Amino acid sequence: MSDDERIARETVAKVSRLARLALTDDEIDETTAQLAKMLDHFADIDALELADVEPMTQPYPLRNVFRDDVERAVLDRSEVLAQAPKAVDGRFEVPPILGLEES
Template sequence: MPEPITSPRISTADVAKVARLARLSLSDDELDTATGQLAAMLEHFADIDELELDDVDPMTQPYPLQNVFRDDVALPTLDRDEVLAAAPEVAEHRFKVPPIVGLEE
């Protein structure tokens, strides 16, 4: 059996426990691979944590966004009777459409 991967941040036992909680059945090789990948990710996160970012303003986008709003102005609409006159079928002053598949009319 291969030697368990050791990392100061995560162990094979930690990964096995999380896999068991997630109801994942991992072979020993898969467990070693997952442990190595997670250890590498945690090392990368530790590198990011060491960066001096006190003078960097937090942001959600790399460029400024601005919503474009227009005034809400009421405009003339189509005449209901004219629109319904062009409809294939009308019922109770509305468009009549086929029922949903499986429902009886």
């Protein structure tokens, strides 16, 4: 199967944009080819009869790992904010958010 059929170049470009990765055109070509090879590898699974196999959501045989609803120590605000590029009035200051909604 060819690279183009496994994954479209446009898909790679879109996903890299969503992940805020500034890929050049050459890098997108390269990544598309690499991802296609990986998908080829995964496609081997298609050859198996898996209808009766329960999907595995975790490799660990664990479920229901909880903590009790009890307060624990918090971090020191001044220490944390001292590591931020900018802080104002006990809060992190970040560049203005454009084109998105207020939360």
